[in-house]
Amino acid sequence: MASGALVNALVRRAGREGGCATILAKGDATAGAILVIAQHRGENARAYERGIGPRGETALxxxxxxxxxxxxDYxxxxxxxxxxxxxxxxxxAQAERFVAETMLGD
Structure with missing residues (x-):
């Protein structure tokens, strides 16, 4: 899926499930990498990217x-x-799980 479409799906799904998502910076619509800052109630911020896991599978x-x-700053x-x-x-809520389901869901 193109990066822009994946970001839009993430934003829409967050809103449907009672959370919110904000695009802080727009990248290349087709192939830009996506960095997601996941948090709950404005706390415990952690950044995640879609990448290759230790067994060669797509992972968060x-x-x-x-x-x-x-x-x-990062x-x-x-x-x-x-x-x-x-x-x-x-x-x-459960931001890491939510991001993984949205970005890695097949």
């Missing part, structure tokens, strides 16, 4: 440091070096 990979300020540095990067903040 934790990226960068944990914590609100550190995650914010994505801004990443974005400077990769202008095609999408950055999406998702605030929903």
């Amino acid at each position: 990979i934790a990226a960068g440091p944990e914590g609100d300020d550190k995650v914010n 994505w801004m540095r990443r974005r400077k070096s990769d202008p095609d990067l999408w950055v999406v903040e998702v605030d929903i």
